[in-house]
Amino acid sequence: MKIAGYIADLLYEYECVVIPGLGGFLTRDHAASVHPLKHYFKPPFREIVFNPLLRTNDGLLLNHIARSEQLSYQDAKGRLDRFVLKCISVMEEGKRISFRNIGSIYYNKDQQLVFEPDETQNYLAESFGLSGFVSPPIKREEFQQKVEKVFSKPPLNKTEPLRTPHPETDPNPIVNKHRHIASRRPSRLKKQLLIIGTAAVVMFAAWAIMNKHTVQYYYQNYSGYASLVPMFYASPNEFMIRHMDKIPLEKLIIDQKLPEKARISNLLRPASNDLVPAKPYQAPLEETSKEVETNELENLPAADSADIFDDFEMQDSETSDEGVAFESTIVSEIVSSPVVVSVPTEKPQVKKFYIIAGAFREKQNAEKLIRELKTKNFESDYAGQTSGGLWRVCFESLENEQQAMLRLQAIKKNENENAWLLVI
Known part of the structure; x- marks a missing residue:
């Protein structure tokens, strides 16, 4: 049975709560106060005291216990009597009886009942939510100190009235040394832009910190796009060297107008006799060399096959689109030759x-x-x-x-x- 909880509930509404056979709890309301030395402000509070002489049963506590525990009046009285007898026996042994959020009672050396209240609990409903606080004192100057402070300053030098100078009539004109200099007020727009820019930077930094994985992903996958901007390189040559693989050299070589005799002479240079005879195949002029196939190209000597392109500067590249287009032009010019030439198809690149x-x-x-x-x-x-x-x-x-x-x-x-x- 939670006797302390029932007593605490009644102390919010009643000024006196009696425990029959043990004593009664009394309440006294106090106004707000200030400690003169500690400067501690205490809100209005309700003080709890204990009177061991109030032992007569007034029925308030018993009715509240019976209603809360759903017991009869006699059962509640029997439980409360057993609780009182147990408290008295415990205090006679020199121990304390502590009531939660209320205080504790015990016998002192003179066998007198003493009550120590719990000062952390305020049972005044009007002060709900208010707590004490400490405020430092406000230092104010007295009138005498203000007067002494004023008279301790040196007197101000009186300046002569300013006169407008007339250099023609006045031999000693008075020049006004205190000139007003116009100053420009700080622009509100610049201040607002600075605040907005700072806020944007802070928000972006906070977003980057919270989404560091996303930032790291974009940095690893898209940081190379900055290399496409020429201004990031020290010289134009460095930019050209970095992007040499993107220059269409094959297309530039095809567009050059070379003498036809030189081109045909290079193409019709005699090859070795190790070629296996094949049936001539007449291909249309519009088709590319991908349609002209032969299995005997591997038997050509390396030196002779390289002689076909002596007059051209070909770049060894991994892509085959431009290279195939270039070689197909050559084959279309010598399609009437009995030697059938084809370009080996590119092997599909294996992805890893x-x-x-x-x-x-x-x-x-x-x-x-x-x-x-x-x-x-x-x-x-x-x-x-x-x-x-x-x-x-x-x-x-x-x-x-x-x-x-x-x-x-x-x-x-x-x-x-x-x-x-x-x-x-």
């Missing part, structure tokens, strides 16, 4: 799928990560460099896209959720 673990500016950090991944039984290795100079490190590389996707999901689940797939 790299599961990237990270990218590092320093190569030492990349090597460290490779060693760590190898200790975990990963076939870790470098996956090239980004256009920004970062060293990519992969968990492993595969040639099957489906297997690569399955391995990526497993690595994201068990090892690194930030892993991603690079296709080269």
